[in-house]
Amino acid sequence: MEKDFYFVTNSLKKLSFQQKEEKRINVKNKVLEVLSFFSQSIKDKKITLSLNDAFIKIDEHDFENILFSIFENIAKYSHKKIHIKICMDREYVYIFIRNDFKSVSKGSGIGLKLAEFLASQYGGEIKTRVKKAFLTIIIFPNYSSRFINERL
Numbered sequence: 261m262e263k264d265f266y267f268v269t270n271s272l273k274k275l276s277f278q279q280k281e282e283k284r285i286n287v288k289n290k291v292l293e294v295l296s297f298f299s300q301s302i303k304d305k306k307i308t309l310s311l312n313d314a315f316i317k318i319d320e321h322d323f324e325n326i327l328f329s330i331f332e333n334i335a336k337y338s339h340k341k342i343h344i345k346i347c348m349d350r351e352y353v354y355i356f357i358r359n360d361f362k363s364v365s366k367g368s369g370i371g372l373k374l375a376e377f378l379a380s381q382y383g384g385e386i387k388t389r390v391k392k393a394f395l396t397i398i399i400f401p402n403y404s405s406r407f408i409n410e411r412l
Contacts (some may be wrong), residue, residue, distance in 0.1 A: 280319045282382075284403055287314045287346055287353055294327040295344070301335040302342065310345040314353040316400040318382045326378050329371035330357060330386070330396055337361050337394070348402050355398040361390075 288311040295302075316323070334342055338359035345356040376386045384400040 280322070282317050282319055284315050285318055285320060285323055287316055287355065287400075288312060290320075290323055291327060291344065291346065291355065294324055294331055297328070298331055298335040302338070304340075305338055306341045308341075308343040310343070310347075312346050312348070314346050314348045315403045316353050316382070316384075317403040318384075318400065322378045322381070326375045326386075326398065329375040330398065332371060334359050334396075341393075348404065351402055353400050353402045353404075357396040357398070358393050361394050 291311060334357060339362040340360055342359045343357070345354075347354050347356070372386070372388075379386050379398065379400070382400060384398065387397045387399070389395045389397075
């Protein structure tokens with residue numbers, strides 16, 4: 261809970277005072293970068309990555325906060341398996357994150373709510389579903405196809 265509070269407090273400070281600079285971000289590169297922060301806590305888990313280059317237009321710090329919040333939950337609550345897949349269609353970029361889960365006490369949920377709020381600021385959304393595995397889907401408008409269409 262203390263870690264969640266620290267993360268949220270720092271994120272809120274950045275939200276308030278940081279100048280937003282939307283730019284074209286390679287989702288694959290940013291996923292790998294943020295995932296590397298959790299290398300110690302996920303080293304004993306089977307990680308499957310199916311990553312394609314895809315681009316979105318977003319403030320880099322906001323996107324890092326979104327991914328950090330989601331990956332922090334995965335690192336804490338996954339049992340043995342994590343699968344991350346990036347795919348896209350003409351309109352959207354999708355980041356699918358599926359992991360098994362162990363029984364643990366529930367967190368505050370503030371990190372996820374903050375991530376959902378940040379994503380919504382850029383036309384994105386975050387969906388979650390729990391069945392046999394925990395599935396998180398992060399969806400953003402596909403900047404690759406918009407960029408191509410604008411140039412034609």
